[in-house]
Amino acid sequence: MAKNRLRALRHRHLIGLEDYSREEIGLILDTADSFKEVIRRPIRKVPALRGKNVVNLFFESSTRTRLSFELAEKQLSADTLNFTSTGSSVSKGESLSDTARNIEAMQVDCVVVRHAAAGAPLFLSQCLSSAVVINAGDGAHEHPTQGLLDLLTMRDALGRLEGLKVALIGDIAHSRVARSNIWGLREMGADVVVCGPPTLIPVDIEEMGVEVCYRLADALRGADVVYALRIQLERQQEAFFPSQREYTRLFGIDPERLELAKPDAIVMHPGPINRGVELDSRVADSGRSVILDQVTNGVAVRMAVLYLLNGGGERDAA
Amino acid sequence: MRPDGPDTLGGAAGATGLAVIRNGRIVDPACSRDEQGDLWMRGGRIVDRPADDEAKSAAVIDAAGLLVLPGLVDLHAHLCEPGFEYRETVESGALAAAAGGITAVACMPDTDPVIDDGPTVEFIRERAEGAASKIHPIAAITAGRRGERLTEAGELAEAGAVALSDAGRSIGNPAILRRALEYSRMFDLPIFVHCEDPSLSAGGHMHEGSHATRLGLKGIPSIAEETVAARDLMLAEWTGGRIHVTHASTAVTVELIRSAKQRGVRVTADASPHHLVLTDESLSTYDTHLKINPPLRSKADVDGLRAGLADGTIDAVASDHTPRSVDEKNTEFQEALPGATGLETMLAVVFTELVRPGLLSLGDAVKAMSTSPAGILGVEGGSLASGGPADLLLFDPDGTWTVDAASFKSRSANSPFTGRALEGRVIMTIVGGRVSYRRDAPESP
Numbered sequence: 001m002a003k004n005r006l007r008a009l010r011h012r013h014l015i016g017l018e019d020y021s022r023e024e025i026g027l028i029l030d031t032a033d034s035f036k037e038v039i040r041r042p043i044r045k046v047p048a049l050r051g052k053n054v055v056n057l058f059f060e061s062s063t064r065t066r067l068s069f070e071l072a073e074k075q076l077s078a079d080t081l082n083f084t085s086t087g088s089s090v091s092k093g094e095s096l097s098d099t100a101r102n103i104e105a106m107q108v109d110c111v112v113v114r115h116a117a118a119g120a121p122l123f124l125s126q127c128l129s130s131a132v133v134i135n136a137g138d139g140a141h142e143h144p145t146q147g148l149l150d151l152l153t154m155r156d157a158l159g160r161l162e163g164l165k166v167a168l169i170g171d172i173a174h175s176r177v178a179r180s181n182i183w184g185l186r187e188m189g190a191d192v193v194v195c196g197p198p199t200l201i202p203v204d205i206e207e208m209g210v211e212v213c214y215r216l217a218d219a220l221r222g223a224d225v226v227y228a229l230r231i232q233l234e235r236q237q238e239a240f241f242p243s244q245r246e247y248t249r250l251f252g253i254d255p256e257r258l259e260l261a262k263p264d265a266i267v268m269h270p271g272p273i274n275r276g277v278e279l280d281s282r283v284a285d286s287g288r289s290v291i292l293d294q295v296t297n298g299v300a301v302r303m304a305v306l307y308l309l310n311g312g313g314e315r316d317a318a
Numbered sequence: 319m320r321p322d323g324p325d326t327l328g329g330a331a332g333a334t335g336l337a338v339i340r341n342g343r344i345v346d347p348a349c350s351r352d353e354q355g356d357l358w359m360r361g362g363r364i365v366d367r368p369a370d371d372e373a374k375s376a377a378v379i380d381a382a383g384l385l386v387l388p389g390l391v392d393l394h395a396h397l398c399e400p401g402f403e404y405r406e407t408v409e410s411g412a413l414a415a416a417a418g419g420i421t422a423v424a425c426m427p428d429t430d431p432v433i434d435d436g437p438t439v440e441f442i443r444e445r446a447e448g449a450a451s452k453i454h455p456i457a458a459i460t461a462g463r464r465g466e467r468l469t470e471a472g473e474l475a476e477a478g479a480v481a482l483s484d485a486g487r488s489i490g491n492p493a494i495l496r497r498a499l500e501y502s503r504m505f506d507l508p509i510f511v512h513c514e515d516p517s518l519s520a521g522g523h524m525h526e527g528s529h530a531t532r533l534g535l536k537g538i539p540s541i542a543e544e545t546v547a548a549r550d551l552m553l554a555e556w557t558g559g560r561i562h563v564t565h566a567s568t569a570v571t572v573e574l575i576r577s578a579k580q581r582g583v584r585v586t587a588d589a590s591p592h593h594l595v596l597t598d599e600s601l602s603t604y605d606t607h608l609k610i611n612p613p614l615r616s617k618a619d620v621d622g623l624r625a626g627l628a629d630g631t632i633d634a635v636a637s638d639h640t641p642r643s644v645d646e647k648n649t650e651f652q653e654a655l656p657g658a659t660g661l662e663t664m665l666a667v668v669f670t671e672l673v674r675p676g677l678l679s680l681g682d683a684v685k686a687m688s689t690s691p692a693g694i695l696g697v698e699g700g701s702l703a704s705g706g707p708a709d710l711l712l713f714d715p716d717g718t719w720t721v722d723a724a725s726f727k728s729r730s731a732n733s734p735f736t737g738r739a740l741e742g743r744v745i746m747t748i749v750g751g752r753v754s755y756r757r758d759a760p761e762s763p
Contacts, residue, residue, distance in 0.1 A: 018532070097648055117650035118534040119604030139652070141534030176534060203537065204528035 009308050013125045013133040016142035017183040025184055029152050031304035031312075032297065038075065039300060048307050049078035054110040055103060057124075058084045058136070062114050064271060064295065065136050065146075069112050072302035078110075078310075096120060100127035110310055112136050118176075132309045140174050146270055147180030149301040151188060153294045154225055157266045162189035167219040167261075168210075169195050169251055170229035170278055171240075173202040177270045178229060182208050195219035196229075196251060199240040216251055220260040227268040228253050228278045244277055254280035258288070266290045335377065336360045336368065337751070342381030342712065346388055347685040348701035357386055359708040362751035366704050381712050384745060387684050388702050389421025389451075389709035391691040393588050394510070394564050394636035395661060396485075397423070397453070399445060400438075401430025405641040406729050408442060411661065412449035414639070414728035416755035418662040419744040421709035422452040422692070422699055426485040427463070434458040434469045439477035450754040451747070452709070454480040454697055459498045459509060465489045468498055475505040480695045481562065483510035486611075488546045490516075492553060499559025508560040508586065508694060511550045513571065514612065518542035523652050525598040525613040533604065535651065538613050540568040547571045551578040554585055562694060563587040565638045567612035569622025576631040586694050588636035589623045591667040592658055592734050596620075600734075606647045606654035607734050610640075613656075614734075624677055633690045635683075637664045641730030658734045662726055665713070667735060669742035708751040717743030 006023040017025070038046055054073045058066055066082070073080045096115075103111060110132040113121045118139030125133040137143040155161055166185055172178045172194045185192050192210040194201060201212055213219050220226060231251075233244060241247050258267070267279070267289045275281050284291060339357040346352075358365045358376070367373065397411035406414075408425070415423045425442065427433030433442060439455045446453035457479035461467045463486075471482060482502055488511065489495040499509055519542040524530050526537020547563060551574055554561035563575055566589050575587050596614045608614060626632040640657030647654050665687065672678040678686075692700025699709045721738050723731035747755040 095645065095649055115650070117652045119651045122604055123650060139534050140536075179532075179534060202531035203526055205531050207528040208532065 012309070013121075014144050014305055014309060015122050015125060015133065015135050017144045017147050017180045017187070018142065020144075020184075020187065022187050025148070025151065025187060028148055028301065028304050028308060029155060031308060032148070032152050032300040035300040035303040035307075036297075038303070039296070044075050045077060046075065047077045048312055049073070049076040049310055052109045052310055053079040053081065054112060054306065055081045055083060055108050057099070057111055057113045058082070059113070059115040059120070060137070062137070064298075065114060068295070068298040069136060069302050072299050072306055075299070076303055076306055078306070096123060097127050100124050103131060104128055110134065110306065113138075115139070134305060134309065137176055140176055140179070142180045142183075143176040144180050145298070145302050145305055146177050147184040148305070149294055149298040150181055150227070150268060151184050152297045152301055153268065153290050154266070156293065156297070157290050158224055158264070161185065164190040164224040165193065165222055166190050166225040166227060167193050167195060167223040168227045168229065169216065169219060169253065170231050171200045171235065172196055172205065172229070173200045174232065174235070175229050179208075181227065182210055186210075193219050193223075197241050197247075200235070216253075216257060217260055220257060223261040223265055225266055225268060226253060226258065226261050230270060230272065231274060231278050233274070233277075248277050252276075252278060252280060253283050255282050255286070258283055268294060271295070336372065336375060337377040337379065338373070339379045339381045339386055339712070342384045342386035344386045344702060345680055345684055346702040347681040348388065348689045349703050351702070352681060357702060357710070359748075359751050362708055364702055364704050364706050364708050379712070379746070383714070383716070385680075385713040385715055386702070387419070387711050387713055388688045388700055389711055389747065389749065390419050390665060390687040391422045391695065391697065391699055392420045392637050392639070392661065392664070393424050393562075393634055393691045393694060394590075395423045395425050395639035396428060396641065396657070397425040398641055399429060400441065404643055404729070408445040408453055409449055410727065410729045411639070412446065412451045412453055413755070414659075414661040414726060416450035416747040416749065417727045417744060419665045419711035419713060419747055420451055420637075420661055421711070421747060421749045421754075422454060422697060423661070424454045424456050424480055424695055426456055426483060427458045428485040432458050432462050433479075434461050434463070436470070436473040436477040439474055439479050443478050451749055452697075454478070454695060456481045456483050456485070456510060458482065459484045459489065460494060463487055465491060465494060468494070468501060471502050471505055471507060475507055479507065480697060481508045481510050483564070484512065485510075486512055488512055488514050488516070488550075492549060495550065496553050496557055499554055499557040499561065503559055506560065506696065508562045510562045510564045511546075512564060513543045513546040513550060515542045515546050518545070522613070523609065524601055525615045527598055527616055529598045529601060533601065538611075540570060540615065540619070543568055543612055544570045544574065547574050551575070551583060551585060554578070555581065555583045558584065560584045564636060565590050565593065565612055566623065566626070566632060567593045567615050568619045572622045572626035572631055576626065579631060586633045586690075587626075587631065588634040588691070589627060589632045590636060590638040591660060591664050592638075594620065594623050594627065594635070595667060595671045596734060604651040606649065606651055607658065607732050607736065609651060609654050609656045610658050610734070611656035624672070627672075627686060628678060628682070633686065634694065635664065635668055635686045636691065637661050639728075641728055642732045643730060647732050657732065659726065659728050659730055659732050662728060663721055663733060663735050663740070665744065666719070666740040666742045669715070670740045674741055708748055710748050711744055712746040714743045714745050715741070717741070717745070719743055
């Protein structure tokens with residue numbers, strides 16, 4: 001495992017990867033590596049967060065992210081509570097600032113929050129004086145633990161991040177996964193190209209340090225990582241693209257198109273996959289696919305983040 | 319700096335008595351005047367210096383070191399009454415205006431009920447009796463601001479409406495706006511247009527640009543304003559009607575207005591202090607106090623607005639004072655209501671950010687906030703000429719202060735400038751010869 005100068009994170013919360021440094025990201029990935037050993041043991045439990053409580057606050061439906069966090073928390077011996085509510089805080093009748101006050105009053109140590117509104121985790125962190133906030137996805141803003149597990153998966157499969165060419169394909173405009181990947185990958189020295197119909201490429205995204213292209217072949221050529229994003233079929237109604245058929249014809253990744261990428265290129269997807277839409281099943285289930293490794297790494301990365309933000313690292317750096 | 323003299327000139331000297339503001343620097347672009355001197359008032363109006371024996375009896379206000387300016391006239395404020403009194407009332411809004419050196423306010427009709435008939439206009443005028451500044455109601459163009467049926471402009475004008483606007487909404491149907499522009503010519507009422515195509519701005523929360531992309535917020539593109547501005551200007555040109563583009567926010571809108579003026583279209587326009595000073599970059603922490611409609615735009619747009627103000631394409635600066643309650647702002651960004659208060663900060667923001675750096679002369683700033691808006695509304699004021707109303711303010715150009723929302727006279731505190739250090743303070747505001755605002759407990763210099 002790579003030696004890292006940092007022994008603890010500088011940030012108190014994980015709101016996004018935008019302001020995390022290369023050293024901090026490296027520390028999280030290295031710590032996640034060591035938690036992967038824990039996961040492989042017959043008894044997958046360490047006492048790192050014993051006596052700490054963590055609330056999973058999910059204002060937007062999510063299955064895999066919530067399960068992944070919950071598993072990570074339990075394997076760290078934290079006490080966990082789940083709060084699930086869909087719809088806005090306004091329609092629910094309690095404001096997010098009141099929810100924050102309640103959390104504070106209950107002496108919660110850590111809040112994992114998923115919210116449809118971009119900026120909600122930052123808002124929550126500003127309302128709370130002591131609890132740690134971990135963003136589990138906010139609107140189209142960031143999904144930092146997804147970005148980290150993606151980085152870990154790329155590093156595992158290809159041995160490095162520096163200098164990789166990563167192609168993000170699909171709906172960039174509405175994707176928090178894309179944004180967290182872009183920040184993390186750029187910080188770690190990878191090159192990122194985003195590709196999709198112009199309607200789904202947000203304005204001035206070049207300023208985030210990425211290359212933009214509209215032809216799939218240009219994005220795939222020479223890529224080390226082919227990362228397909230989930231296309232929301234509802235976007236058709238908003239005229240972002242005319243039909244699923246046309247989307248797949250232009251941006252669907254099948255074995256022939258994948259030939260343009262490097263011979264050892266890997267295929268990734270944040271799930272759930274629309275099979276036959278953005279990803280052909282022959283690709284999704286091929287030896288190049290690391291989609292299930294992403295899921296496994298998700299637990300390890302979330303254990304690392306929970307551990308490092310809740311006092312781990314200083315006394316016992318991984 | 320503290321002026322001497324009675325707290326209210328309506329007391330000792332009386333509104334019918336004689337008063338003099340001594341030794342101030344009188345800046346009155348309407349009369350091309352900028353000089354040290356005395357300003358005399360009697361019976362609520364500005365008068366020439368009386369004969370010596372009479373002058374001795376005058377109440378005296380010492381304005382040494384201060385600017386004496388014509389009272390500001392605000393073209394665009396939401397006073398929220400009737401219907402949203404928890405945000406603002408005519409009374410509290412008028413006091414906030416006076417605290418900002420504003421002696422006349424045009425208030426928008428997006429109330430509940432909407433100001434769209436004579437009795438509602440009269441209600442506003444009744445509420446404004448005795449208020450700290452003059453209130454001029456703007457009435458709706460269409461009933462209920464629904465964009466369908468024209469309001470009775472004749473009755474509205476007679477009741478005291480100074481302009482027509484569907485405040486916060488564009489008229490979707492161009493045929494309705496065409497008729498409104500034609501019909502209002504009878505009464506010489508300007509039509510104030512809010513330029514926004516709702517199909518282009520739908521779901522947007524901030525200016526569409528790199529910062530919205532980074533924050534993951536849906537943007538409001540500049541063209542949502544510009545396409546409607548272009549249409550409305552063409553309709554004004556076609557009909558010969560009077561149009562006023564309020565809170566212009568983009569450089570292209572300024573260019574559209576500039577070229578319309580060159581073609582002789584009867585168009586005037588205003589921009590708000592926040593659009594002249596702040597950009598979308600400032601939203602980096604999802605601060606809901608910076609959520610405004612139209613949204614804070616790019617640096618290029620700010621530059622375009624400033625150039626438009628400097629060359630007269632933008633005639634006026636208007637506050638777009640939009641009060642919101644704490645709960646309407648202290649929430650997720652996408653849930654928060656757009657809007658910013660501005661009555662109490664407009665003058666100091668313009669002075670600090672545009673006049674001090676030399677982007678706008680003091681005379682042009684006063685013209686944009688007083689003379690021009692008075693002309694657009696066709697109301698008295700905007701000048702310190704003898705015979706005009708004694709609506710004026712004393713301004714300390716060296717007074718520095720930090721914007722503290724808690725000290726506002728407005729019922730709401732949603733200022734985008736909270737915490738900002740500003741130069742220039744309103745020391746006293748006089749409306750119709752009466753002191754309507756005087757800064758309390760001034761700190762010693």
